Amino acid sequence: MTGHTEKLALTPLHAEHIRLGGKMVPFAGFDMPVQYPEGALKEYTAVREGSAGLFDISHMGQVRVTGPQALDFLQYVTTNDVSKLVDGQVQYSALLNEQGTFIDDITTYRIAEGKYYLCINAANRHKDVAHLLKEAAAFDVTVQDESDDTTLLALQGAASGKLLQALCDIDLQGVGYYRFAECKLSGTPAIVSRTGYTGEDGFELYLPNAAAGVIWGALLEAGAVPIGLAARDMLRTEMGYALYGHEISDAVTPVEARLMWITRLDKGEFIGKAAVAARKAEGPRQVLIALKLIERGIPREHYPVLVDGELSGEVTSGMHSPMAGGVALAYVKPEHADNGTLAVEIRGKAVAAERTKTPFVRSNVRK
Amino acid sequence: MTIPVDLKYTKEHEWVRIEGDIATFGISDHAQEALGDIVFVELPEIGRELAPGDAFAVVESVKAVSDVYAPVGGEVVDVNEVLEGEPEKINSDPYGAGWIAKVKISGGSIELLDADAYTTFLEE
Known part of the structure; x- marks a missing residue:
């Protein structure tokens, strides 16, 4: 274990992680459970094989965007087409800088006309909020960082719907994939979003901090399995989902990261558009591929x-x-996106690999 | 956590069992516990000559890659190929079914601790 030199932030559930025997590690400035005593593999299996896994992801940030020009503002600062969203819909999107590279990847929630909610990465929170506040000056819009007041839980796995329904005052059957609803969980106002980072059916739950312990406890009581960061990363990597700092960063544009599907060059002006259009025309400098080892x-x-x-x-x-065995996402030269014999160098040895597609294992999200 | 008294240990958390001129190597219960679920083991080639302290195997858990160092020098005469298919045996039985390699001792060792000394070392 390495010593913590800077003071780590704690989520409202920190004491619960300690009580459950979580092995705590520094992550994005927070002291977070990397695994619980059962171990990462058992946690992973619980989510993949029919149970419901419960994740504290309160380190992630939330920003509320409201005002008459909220839509115009979000069209300008995010890559996806926010005008396509209806009330209660979620959209995967990104914030770019003028160079067309990533400030962050985010999800955009449309609560109602003029009322939106963004979920952002923990490690990028302060950078994102500063960027949004700066750009908001030119719009009739209010940007509010609610990260410190919000607990975010993920409940993922085939049993999630059944477990959550018992606490929830609305019919969750009515909440489709990438849709959300404002409702009450055990009497507390919450946002229940049918989204996740695992490739299984499940929900993300936005709660006031004061309700965190009650909802967390009720879900564990109902049989949910607490899941740490290690299993979370296994689950997301198997789906080939991008993670900021890995597949996406301020060194790549959506052209390299194969995220043009969330980058709508046809929607009007937005930050980074010109740079992305230019990169698209000249071709990517590197390309993200999915690979699978043929050897051990x-x-x-x-x-x-x-x-x-x-x-x-x-x-x-x-x-x-x-x-699926040894699988990876990797950047290669553009000319190698589809051509050439692949290998990964492991401890000085070239281990044979082949190109494959993501997800590496079957996705069971509700379509 | 178990620390059998009939074995010797290194400060890198390997164990060694010496029987005649054959030494069997593995990693300690403490090591497997610290690593977590072991999902891959890279074994040495039979016939390889190891100097004391040589990295001879690699153990990978979900999140970490760790070299395993030879407590004593010698020629690798056997490896536990079962671990290639069932690396989790190191977690479930580190001193038994989770052994990694056997060498024919040809002299020399790094600092070896007996069970009491290793226990004290872990407590420090």
Whole structure:
């Protein structure tokens, strides 16, 4: 264990993680459970094989955007087309800088006309909020950082709906994938969103901090399994979902990250648009691919990726998937996106790999 | 946590069992516990000559990659190939079914601790 030099923030459920025997590690400035005593593999299995996993992801940030020009503002600062959203709908999107590279990837919630809610990455919170406040000056809009007041839980896995329904005052059958509803959980006002980062059916729950312990306790009581960061990363990597600092960063544009599907060049002006359009025209400088090892081994972050024996790029996220074996996301030179013999260099040895598609294992999200 | 008294230990958390001129290597219960679920083991080639302290195997858990160092020098004469398919045996039985390699001792060792000394070392 390395010593903590800076003071770590605690989520409202920190004492619960300690009580449950969570192994705590620093993550994005927070002291977070990497796993509980059962271990990451058992936690992973619980989510993949029919139970419901409960994640404290309160380190993530929330920003409320309201006002007559909220839509115009969000069209300008985010990449996706916010005008396509209806009330109660969620959209995966991104914040870019003028160079067209990522400030963050986010989700945008449309609560009602002129009322939106953003969920942002913990590590980028202060940078995002400063950026949003600066850009908001030109619009009739209010940007409010609610991160410190909000507890965010994820309940993921096939049993999630059944467990959550018992606490919830609305019919969750009516909440489809990437939809959300404002409702009451055990009497407390909450936002229940049918979203997640695991590839299983499930929900993300936005709660006032004061209700965190009660809802967390009720879900554990109902049989949910607490899940730490290690299993969370396994689950998201198996889906090939991008993670800021890995697949996306301020060094790549949506062209490289294969996120043009959330970058709507046809929607009007937005920050980074010109740079992305130019990059799209000239072609990406590197390309994100999915690969699978043919030989034994675990491809891990930063391992070199070889094409025809020459260095082409590196792994951004990699893992041993219990179902799919050694799998990874990696950046390679654009000419190697579809061509050339792949290998990952592991401890000086070239381990043969092949291109594959994401998700690496079947997704069971509700469509 | 178990620390069998008939074994010797290193400060890098390997154990060694010496029987005649054969030494069996593995990682301690403390090591497997600290690593968490072990999902991959890279074994040495039979016939490889190890100097004391050489990294001879790699153990990977969900989140970490760890080298395993030879407590004593010698030639690798056997490896536990079962671990290639069932690396979790290191978690469930670190001193038994989770052994990693056997060497024919040819002299030399790094600092070895007996069970009491290793227990004290872990407490420090």
